[in-house]
Amino acid sequence: xxxVLVFCEYTADKIKxxxxxxxxxxxxxxxxxxxxxxxxxxxxxxxxxxxxxxxxAKNIFLVSDESLSTYSPDGYAKAIANLVKENGFQSxxxxxxxxxxxxxxxxxxxxxxxxxxxxxxxxxxxxTIKATRPMYAGKCYAEIDFSKSPVAxxxxxxxxxxxxxxxxxxxxxxxxxxxxxxVKAKVxxxxxxSGGADKVDLTEAxxxxxxxxxxxxxxxxxxxEDLASVxxxxxxxxxxxxxxxxxxxxxxxxxxxxxxxxxLYMAFGISGAIQHLAGMRTSKVIVAVNTDAxxxxxxxxxxxxxxxxxxxxxxxxEAFKKALH
Amino acid sequence: MKIFVCVKQVPDTETKIKIASDGKSIDTSxxxxxxxxxxxxxxxxxxxxxxKNSSATITVLSAGPDRVVDSLRTALAMGCxxxxxxxxxxxxxxxxTARALAKAIEKEGPAYLVFTGKQAIDDDAAQVxxxxxxxxxxxxxxxxxxxxxxxxxxxxxxxxxxxxLEKYELKTPxxxxxxxxMNEPRYASLPNIMKAKKKExxxxxxxxxxxxxxxxxxxxxxxxxxxxxxxxKMISGDVTTAATELVRIxxxxxxxx
Ligand SMILES: Cc1cc2nc3c(=O)[nH]c(=O)nc-3n(C[C@H](O)[C@H](O)[C@H](O)COP(=O)(O)OP(=O)(O)OC[C@H]3O[C@@H](n4cnc5c(N)ncnc54)[C@H](O)[C@@H]3O)c2cc1C
Numbered sequence: 287x288x289x290v291l292v293f294c295e296y297t298a299d300k301i302k303x304x305x306x307x308x309x310x311x312x313x314x315x316x317x318x319x320x321x322x323x324x325x326x327x328x329x330x331x332x333x334x335x336x337x338x339x340x341x342x343a344k345n346i347f348l349v350s351d352e353s354l355s356t357y358s359p360d361g362y363a364k365a366i367a368n369l370v371k372e373n374g375f376q377s378x379x380x381x382x383x384x385x386x387x388x389x390x391x392x393x394x395x396x397x398x399x400x401x402x403x404x405x406x407x408x409x410x411x412x413x414t415i416k417a418t419r420p421m422y423a424g425k426c427y428a429e430i431d432f433s434k435s436p437v438a439x440x441x442x443x444x445x446x447x448x449x450x451x452x453x454x455x456x457x458x459x460x461x462x463x464x465x466x467x468x469v470k471a472k473v474x475x476x477x478x479x480s481g482g483a484d485k486v487d488l489t490e491a492x493x494x495x496x497x498x499x500x501x502x503x504x505x506x507x508x509x510x511e512d513l514a515s516v517x518x519x520x521x522x523x524x525x526x527x528x529x530x531x532x533x534x535x536x537x538x539x540x541x542x543x544x545x546x547x548x549x550l551y552m553a554f555g556i557s558g559a560i561q562h563l564a565g566m567r568t569s570k571v572i573v574a575v576n577t578d579a580x581x582x583x584x585x586x587x588x589x590x591x592x593x594x595x596x597x598x599x600x601x602x603x604e605a606f607k608k609a610l611h
Numbered sequence: 612m613k614i615f616v617c618v619k620q621v622p623d624t625e626t627k628i629k630i631a632s633d634g635k636s637i638d639t640s641x642x643x644x645x646x647x648x649x650x651x652x653x654x655x656x657x658x659x660x661x662x663k664n665s666s667a668t669i670t671v672l673s674a675g676p677d678r679v680v681d682s683l684r685t686a687l688a689m690g691c692x693x694x695x696x697x698x699x700x701x702x703x704x705x706x707x708t709a710r711a712l713a714k715a716i717e718k719e720g721p722a723y724l725v726f727t728g729k730q731a732i733d734d735d736a737a738q739v740x741x742x743x744x745x746x747x748x749x750x751x752x753x754x755x756x757x758x759x760x761x762x763x764x765x766x767x768x769x770x771x772x773x774x775x776l777e778k779y780e781l782k783t784p785x786x787x788x789x790x791x792x793m794n795e796p797r798y799a800s801l802p803n804i805m806k807a808k809k810k811e812x813x814x815x816x817x818x819x820x821x822x823x824x825x826x827x828x829x830x831x832x833x834x835x836x837x838x839x840x841x842x843x844k845m846i847s848g849d850v851t852t853a854a855t856e857l858v859r860i861x862x863x864x865x866x867x868x
Contacts (some may be wrong), residue, residue: 357777359741359751382769388753391705391738392745400706400828404828405624421734421834425628426637428831437826470750471781487772493867508838535792536774541624541732542648542791550867561624562804567837571865574843587843589667589860591853606868610856 288410288438290318290372292343293325293351293380296334301447304381304490306337308442310450312379313342321345322457325365325464327355333505348518349383351464351470357385361469363392365382369462370397371423377415377438379408382489386441393439400435404545406568423541423564444490445547446568458606465596479536488539493519494569498541499526500555500577500595507532509556509599516606522546522566524556540565554595558583576597613666615725616691617712617743620675621733628836629866635831636702646682646858649728651689651796652789657726658690659758659794660760667723668692672715672800674699674708676759680812688799688807695719695813697820706828707817712818716747724765727784729754740788751786752779756793 290312294305301324319553324331328350335346349365369395370378376445379394380386382404396400407418411525415438416428432438441608488494495514501507505522514521523533525540539546541561551569555576556562563586566572574587575598584590591598622628622642629638646654654671661667663718671686673679674697697711716722719736720821725747732738744751754775758767763783770775770790781787817824846853846860862868 359753360745363741363745383725384754384769387737389742391709391740391742394706394738394828395709395742395745398706398828400704401736401738402829403738420837422622422626422628422637423732423735424632424837425626427835428635429833429835431830431832432828434830471779471785473753473777474780475778477776477778478767479776487775491771534774536770545735549863550865560627563625571861571867572840573861584843584845586840588840588865589857590843590845591846591857592845593850593853597850598854601850602857605851605854605858608855609862610868 288318288376288413288415289374290320290377290379290410291375292322293366293386294322294338295381295383295385297323299333301334301337302381302383304383306443306452307381307444307447307449308381309338309341309343310452311447311506313453314450316409316411319344321347321373323347323349323366323369325349325362326353327352327381337506338452339459340454341451343457346457346459347380347462348459349462350559351466353466353469354464356473358472359389359392360467360471361466362389363367363396364466365464367393367396368464373436374474377410380441382441382443390439390441397437399437399439400432401439402430403441405440405442408440408442408447420568423545425564426568443547445492445549488520488522488537488544488546491520491546491548493517494539494546494548495519495552496522496524496556497527497554498524498556499530501527501532504532509596513603513606516603516610519550524562551610552597553583553587556583557581559588612664612723613665614657614660614667615673615716616653616669616686617725617727618654618671618673618682618686618868619647619731619733620644620673620679621731623646624732630834630836635834637834639701644678644681646685647728647731647793649730649732649789652791652793653726653728654686654689654691655794655796656758656787656789656810660724662691670695670719672697672712674703674711675814676701684807684810685799685813686806687810688806689797693813694810695815697815697817699817699845701825702831704827704829705736705742707822707824707826709739709824710746710826711817711820713746714740714822715815722784724783725749727786727788729788729790740786744786749785751788752781752799753788754790756790758787760811773850
């Protein structure tokens, strides 16, 4: 049996989708006793338990401190590491996010333990932990041996495990004071990207519509935006499109951009360079539209259309509208 | 004023990854090695800092097998002053690497700033920056897009989901992990490349730093290549027909819509 702690993140008043995905899976592992940790300022956390208190999690720890009113890498690390020491957790899990990526490595050092980042598989059965993570941007996969790590720490990629039902039960909520006595670094201000606030981030997106150099300018991306809005997708881009200034770097998919694994990835006018494929090859279904029947992207796609994207994208927008309404 | 830059040597992004015969590492024969692209931003940032602060000296460090000396020389050619090679193994985990780098920095320090890339593009672990900072008991920020250096303080922006920015103010010494776009890394000039070839690279062993290979916390028990996809189903017909057919397939067969 393993005592597992799931670190849950939230935006505004809701637990993040990715955190719920990790939790819902953990609750189904036989051989895991699962608890949850939520961090923040005192008195601000209770309402976040609504979604998860009627689950089979053992405890929900609301860990608070004045200095955790905004995110702090060293503050979060200290709070989690102390909670783990006090309660004897043997594994700490979180969804891959800008927070977990940032502070989990500090937790690992504090607990003299190892960490596996960005796992695409993770499960506990009895005393056995099974974890797999992509390396070389998905060009290969490695199974992780945690046997020499006192605590098995991992972040798990959104959409990789899939959402399970949140097993019902009644979790006990416990308020814990982190007693940090100050932190070294914390967020002073959060500046949202204009127009980007309500969009799902590429790394969390369930559907992605991507465009390449062939879009020719940023205005033309409108045809992909239109398609994306019909199916609830996020727009991505190849590096060539980003380098040409058609899209910001935050939209870049690939080895030096974002690694994504949506259930649907649609590539318009993207040749399929190895660095691009590295970032999206774990997508469940890949569709490619390209004028060149010999484009390498077709070797990695599930469905392909040899066509001009300027005709195909609007036609798809119309076809989706018809099919969905 | 000592500035440290921690870098890693990684396979070129064009590399086709092959699994070695032991089944748990990659076959490195024929791999072209490069300085990790994110570390180039870290090196450049250190050099720009030095250009504005004449008392600064930059030490570049890398932990890894002997081949990593080439990447140290690339960083020297760009403008770093000294280099340290920590002799370590091919598959050392982030725990050992961070501890080793921290110990070396403690030995050679005190540090005023430590720069790293946001992630190495081989194991993609993205752990050493914060792990190193924790080992040194320093503040750190990762995925940093821009930084302003004041007296004993660094004001910086870190990129998070959706391109939003978190603003921090860190007291020095601190660790800063560069994101692409933080600056435009320079190319080394030929004379500087020649000079860098002659520079001495200081060697350290893990044991000099009080670390043993057996301190490693995680290892790889098996590596596999991703499963090949089935053949691509090509959809033909005029644009409207193809679009309708594709939508039907995505909805009814692939069930992703
Ligand atoms: C260190 C390094 C890191 C890199 N990292 C990344 C990365 O993270 N992400 C990334 O994407 N790339 C990356 N690259 C770049 C990569 O090698 C390719 O250059 C890039 O992906 C090409 O982008 P593209 O497919 O948009 O352009 P191109 O390769 O130019 O392809 C354009 C495609 O559009 C098709 N086309 C043209 N017109 C039309 C039309 N009207 N309708 C339909 N199709 C059309 C063409 O047939 C062609 O296949 C990296 C490269 C290096 C060296």
